[in-house]
Amino acid sequence: MRITTHLLGFPRIGAKRELKTLLEKHWQGEIDEAGLLQGAKELRQKHWLLQKGAGVALSPVGDFSLYDHVLDAQLLVGAAPPRFGFDPAALTTAQYFQLARGAQDQPPLEMNKWFDTNYHYLVPEWQADTAFRAQPDRLLSQLREAQALGVAAKPMLLGPLTLLWLGKVKGEPFDKLSLLPGLIAAYCQLLSSLRVAGAAWVQIDEPILALDLEPAWLAALRPAYEQLSQDAPKLLLASYFGSVGEHAPLLKTLPVAGLHLDLARAPEQIDAFIDAYPADKVLSAGVIDGRNIWRADLSARLDPLARLAERLGERLWLGPSCSLLHCPFDAAAETSLDAELKNWLAFSVQKLNELKTLKRGLEQGRAAIANELAGSDFARAQRRGSPRIHHPAVARRLAALPADGYRRASPYPVRAARQQAWLKLPPLPVTTIGSFPQTPAIRASRAAFKQGELSADDYRQAMKKEIELAIRRQEALGLDVLVHGEAERNDMVEYFGEQLAGFAFTAGGWVQSYGSRCVKPPLLFGDVSRPGPMTVDWARYAQSLTPKPVKGMLTGPITLLQWSFVRDDLPRSEVCRQIALALNDEVRDLEAAGIRVIQIDEPALREGLPLKRAERDGYLAWAGEAFRLSCQGVDDATQIHTHMCYSTFGDILPAIADLDADVLTVETARSDMALLADLGRFPYRNAIGPGVYDIHSPRVPSADEIRARLQQALRVIPAERLWINPDCGLKTRGWPEAEAALSAMVKVGRELREKLAQSA
Ligand code: GLN
Ligand code: ZN
Numbered sequence: 080m081r082i083t084t085h086l087l088g089f090p091r092i093g094a095k096r097e098l099k100t101l102l103e104k105h106w107q108g109e110i111d112e113a114g115l116l117q118g119a120k121e122l123r124q125k126h127w128l129l130q131k132g133a134g135v136a137l138s139p140v141g142d143f144s145l146y147d148h149v150l151d152a153q154l155l156v157g158a159a160p161p162r163f164g165f166d167p168a169a170l171t172t173a174q175y176f177q178l179a180r181g182a183q184d185q186p187p188l189e190m191n192k193w194f195d196t197n198y199h200y201l202v203p204e205w206q207a208d209t210a211f212r213a214q215p216d217r218l219l220s221q222l223r224e225a226q227a228l229g230v231a232a233k234p235m236l237l238g239p240l241t242l243l244w245l246g247k248v249k250g251e252p253f254d255k256l257s258l259l260p261g262l263i264a265a266y267c268q269l270l271s272s273l274r275v276a277g278a279a280w281v282q283i284d285e286p287i288l289a290l291d292l293e294p295a296w297l298a299a300l301r302p303a304y305e306q307l308s309q310d311a312p313k314l315l316l317a318s319y320f321g322s323v324g325e326h327a328p329l330l331k332t333l334p335v336a337g338l339h340l341d342l343a344r345a346p347e348q349i350d351a352f353i354d355a356y357p358a359d360k361v362l363s364a365g366v367i368d369g370r371n372i373w374r375a376d377l378s379a380r381l382d383p384l385a386r387l388a389e390r391l392g393e394r395l396w397l398g399p400s401c402s403l404l405h406c407p408f409d410a411a412a413e414t415s416l417d418a419e420l421k422n423w424l425a426f427s428v429q430k431l432n433e434l435k436t437l438k439r440g441l442e443q444g445r446a447a448i449a450n451e452l453a454g455s456d457f458a459r460a461q462r463r464g465s466p467r468i469h470h471p472a473v474a475r476r477l478a479a480l481p482a483d484g485y486r487r488a489s490p491y492p493v494r495a496a497r498q499q500a501w502l503k504l505p506p507l508p509v510t511t512i513g514s515f516p517q518t519p520a521i522r523a524s525r526a527a528f529k530q531g532e533l534s535a536d537d538y539r540q541a542m543k544k545e546i547e548l549a550i551r552r553q554e555a556l557g558l559d560v561l562v563h564g565e566a567e568r569n570d571m572v573e574y575f576g577e578q579l580a581g582f583a584f585t586a587g588g589w590v591q592s593y594g595s596r597c598v599k600p601p602l603l604f605g606d607v608s609r610p611g612p613m614t615v616d617w618a619r620y621a622q623s624l625t626p627k628p629v630k631g632m633l634t635g636p637i638t639l640l641q642w643s644f645v646r647d648d649l650p651r652s653e654v655c656r657q658i659a660l661a662l663n664d665e666v667r668d669l670e671a672a673g674i675r676v677i678q679i680d681e682p683a684l685r686e687g688l689p690l691k692r693a694e695r696d697g698y699l700a701w702a703g704e705a706f707r708l709s710c711q712g713v714d715d716a717t718q719i720h721t722h723m724c725y726s727t728f729g730d731i732l733p734a735i736a737d738l739d740a741d742v743l744t745v746e747t748a749r750s751d752m753a754l755l756a757d758l759g760r761f762p763y764r765n766a767i768g769p770g771v772y773d774i775h776s777p778r779v780p781s782a783d784e785i786r787a788r789l790q791q792a793l794r795v796i797p798a799e800r801l802w803i804n805p806d807c808g809l810k811t812r813g814w815p816e817a818e819a820a821l822s823a824m825v826k827v828g829r830e831l832r833e834k835l836a837q838s839a
Pocket of ligand 1: 512513514565571632680682722723724807808809810
């Protein structure tokens with residue numbers, strides 16, 4: 080028996096973030112277009128050869144992208160938005176980057192999070208008259224590159240239904256599905272040219288199948304695939320990020336040659352497929368988790384796979400659950416992690432080996448992979464028993480907590496009065512979200528400190544200077560609630576992870592976030608606790624400089640969880656409670672140190688929302704509980720803020736309200752103040768600071784536009800509960816523009832205050 084192994088996609092950024100370097104050099108004019116394209120080609124080749132060397136039977140082609148695979152999918156069907164005025168048949172590389180990054184007067188395509196990942200894709204723009212035409216050249220030339228290397232290539236396409244679904248309607252409202260016939264026609268052309276070019280298989284990704292799809296979209300599936308399969312290579316229809324078991328009867332009878340299932344996220348769905356699985360179809364078992372970094376439990380995987388192999392024979396394929404885009408490159412490159420921890424990890428390269436091992440085990444029997452199984456069992460047992468992971472004290476503290484008694488002592492109106500009694504804030508208080516510019520000087524100090532060229536003391540002095548500068552500037556600007564500016568924080572997750580027990584950091588565990596931007600999520604491997612205060616000294620120092628209130632600044636439990644690779648041996652809800660408890664220690668210490676305004680940032684609350692509606696309430700319940708636990712026990716007079724940004728919050732407003740923060744500052748300007756409409760419908764009762772300007776560009780907002788946004792806000796938020804602030808932190812800005820923007824904000828605030836006083 081021969082088992083086929085394949086990948087749905089590979090981390091295109093490269094082992095050393097080569098793609099990032101190429102892109103940024105190109106954008107800065109250091110390498111020309113030919114240099115960029117050549118570099119990209121070499122990277123693709125390296126990745127294909129690596130896969131081939133690791134025994135992958137079918138390698139994906141078309142998963143590589145210079146910026147984003149959803150943008151590429153739009154261009155394959157000639158669908159660049161007409162507002163750019165580009166000829167889809169002759170799109171240049173410069174135009175490609177304009178779509179992604181914008182130009183002088185042309186905003187780029189919007190970005191949105193790719194399902195429940197932290198990857199951002201570029202949102203297609205659909206109009207009622209959007210026309211499609213296949214532009215297969217780029218994909219065909221990549222297919223030829225792979226073929227020339229002797230790689231067995233499997234071109235992959237983002238499925239037409241998913242592409243359509245991900246797009247946003249522009250102009251007059253219309254039913255997106257009305258575009259499907261034209262889109263399918265273009266896909267048919269793509270598929271037929273891939274067949275002619277010698278592709279035996281094409282993988283078509285339809286991740287929307289794992290959502291709660293509207294009936295009209297489900298109904299469109301069969302007719303679409305009946306057309307697509309007419310003149311096509313064999314089609315492997317891939318789903319991931321959840322179960323598609325409820326659609327098994329439909330999927331099993333589609334005219335495709337195979338189905339890929341995510342059996343890491345939803346192993347139970349196999350039951351819905353395996354009985355009477357059609358004899359003409361391949362079943363690709365996505366058993367290696369493409370979304371996390373832990374070694375697979377090979378022993379546990381092998382038996383169920385062997386049973387599948389018995390029934391399916393060579394029609395069983397093996398792969399990761401989804402594209403490895405979401406997984407770092409190579410754990411072997413980690414030199415700073417200790418051997419024990421390293422031995423628990425599997426990044427992309429290690430996952431290729433796991434696939435190869437499982438394949439061998441199925442083909443030649445358990446004995447043939449005895450060593451590998453022993454290695455996997457050993458790592459597993461070590462993790463299960465490791466005192467680095469399990470701290471009984473953490474479990475005991477959690478067990479002693481009440482189920483959810485973490486409500487503030489008094490309701491919001493009582494708290495607000497007690498807070499105002501000492502804060503004595505003017506109406507429409509003005510504040511910021513936390514960070515001030517991370518200047519080159521700050522970064523240089525930190526780099527020097529990390530290299531050991533600057534002593535801890537000198538580093539602390541340098542940061543204190545920055546804090547003082549930030550306080551003085553805020554005083555001069557006339558802000559009401561100040562912040563210390565977060566100079567000492569490299570990153571809002573890393574900063575806390577480095578000080579909490581249970582987190583570890585990689586040197587090169589980068590994952591693409593969008594374009595050339597990568598993130599390096601911490602590894603949350605063990606029980607979380609706080610050995611000592613993390614922010615108290617900085618906050619206390621900042622407060623000592625000014626009579627104005629200084630807001631303490633923490634990253635919340637849900638965000639710390641969501642932006643890490645999380646251990647897989649505990650439920651996420653439980654890990655989140657551990658983090659919340661550790662943060663609660665910090666909140667109590669801040670309060671005791673006289674910091675009585677404390678912000679707990681939760682920008683990632685929304686992205687943790689499960690894709691399936693049925694699971695959402697459960698998530699929101701434990702997430703909310705964790706947030707409240709993190710500020711449990713504070714005095715009524717202590718003001719708790721939270722902050723969220725860059726997601727749509729309209730549909731989770733009840734859950735946000737249930738966090739019961741005294742003040743919510745939230746990004747609204749960047750998204751056209753859309754949240755205000757939702758706030759008009761939902762009775763949010765605590766204070767809100769809707770962002771009054773977008774912080775993403777150096778452009779300084781005019782007083783007029785800030786005023787217009789505030790007036791808009793005043794229509795749905797009563798003045799006594801309205802705060803004034805930017806959309807988000809200012810760490811990516813420079814001081815001159817930050818000061819100019821904040822000064823406009825303060826000016827408008829004063830003006831509106833006077834008006835309010837007059838009308839009262
Ligand atoms: N306090 C953080 C800052 O201002 C919040 C960042 C965020 O929301 N992503 O930078
Ligand atoms: Zn933010």
